[in-house]
Amino acid sequence: MPGGAPAMPDSFKERLARGVFSTVLRLAAPAYFLRLFLRGRQEPLYAAHPAERFGFGAAIEPGSVWVHAVSLGETRAAAALVERLRQERPGLRLLLTHTTATGREAGRALLRDGDTQRWLPFDTPGAVRRFLRRTRPSVGVLMETEIWPNLQHEALKAGVPMMLANARLSARSLRRGEKFKALLAPAARSLRLALAQTAEDADRLRQAGVADVRVSGNLKFDLQPDEALLARGRDWRAGLNRPVVMLAVSREGEEAAMLSAWQAATRARAQAGSPLLLIVPRHPQRFDEIAAMVTEAGLTLARRSAFGSSDIATPPLSAGVADVWLGDSMREMALYYGLADVALLGGSFEPLGGQNLIETAACGVPLFMGPHTFNFAEAAELSLQAGAARRVQTLPQALDDALALLTKPEEREAMAAAATAFAAAHRGAAARMAAPILELAAA
Known part of the structure; x- marks a missing residue:
């Protein structure tokens, strides 16, 4: 044979x-x-x-x-x-x-x-x-x-x-x-x-x-982000005039934990210029469930599906002041990563093995991951060694560290550059x- x-x-x-x-x-x-x-x-x-x-x-x-x-x-x-x-x-x-x-x-x-x-x-x-x-x-x-x-x-x-x-x-x-x-x-x-x-x-x-x-x-290193979507996301981010923290490709149990941690971490912040939370779930059948979680938590919500096509110049004005954006669309991850200043890796804060952290790096987004990354074990370790990501044990700790990174632009930019270089090196x-x-x- x-x-x-x-x-x-x-x-x-x-x-x-x-x-x-x-x-x-x-x-x-x-x-x-x-x-x-x-x-x-x-x-x-x-x-x-x-x-x-x-x-x-x-x-x-x-x-x-x-x-x-x-x-x-x-x-x-x-x-x-x-x-x-x-x-x-x-x-x-x-x-x-x-x-x-x-x-x-x-x-x-x-x-x-x-x-x-x-x-x-x-x-x-x-x-x-x-x-x-x-x-x-x-x-x-x-x-x-x-x-x-x-x-x-x-x-x-x-x-x-x-x-x-x-x-x-x-x-x-x-x-x-x-x-x-x-x-x-x-x-x-x-x-x-x-x-x-x-x-x-x-x-x-x-x-x-x-x-x-x-x-x-790993073939995922060979995937190139959609440059048009990435640029559109960065344009949207520039128009927001507020930093964006992304929970990327989230799984069951993580959204509720994130919303609780978000309220605790941001309660004392003034609305003007306060961070925006962007949640992009892994499974589309959970979009409505997560939208309900956000509103039940007393947070204002804007859904990507309500914005119109991806080539709009800016999201609706009402979305700009929302507490949370829900990424309820398909095949637009590059758009969401373009929006994000920092990301938390879904699937890594519950024992689910983590999601694709390589795409995060290719889009130049600093990443915080939880303890569970066995689905991408080598990529996770390499990203840590490259300075593209950091590992923490709990989601609230990841959020605290991400919010702290937003106040250190030079450190954040260094992580972003390390992420891009890490992704390019393994194609x-x-x-x-x-x-x-x-x-x-x-x-």
């Missing part, structure tokens, strides 16, 4: 585990379908194209490069890889799959004539076989951490080489995987290649059973990943 050693035959225990797993999924299929329907009431895209979830859909011309990006973060990382693949192989046809609505929505921007976008099928043998028969890709590229027992088993039988790109595996995930080793070990062995973000990720992937693992870096992963992907596609 080019690109890796031949996969070992599955043991009886492993075949039994996959059979039990498949039976459970088949029994759960009605509940899964109902869940999609109910989720579609809030996010209509979830209810769109339901047959694709079970492997149905029009047949396409064989030979596409298949990239699976489960959600928004993986899709954004895939953008840098897809761009490089197109540079190296003009005319490349892309098959792009997702699991979440935010991933599928963001993925639309990556499509060109001849490309196809689908939902990843439910991981039952029949659904996966139908999907593979209708798409017949030349290679399957799973972004970051996606491993599916039936998907990879059926791809191996169909002769579709599967690999992980931008791969990461935390120590916690490796330990959890040991509990389901009979199910996951064959899937790991079936991978032809894993392109790991770090040496530590590579070591853990080898322990999980992947034969061929190479360290290639190049897309080029390192594109060549082996295309080699497998041509094998």
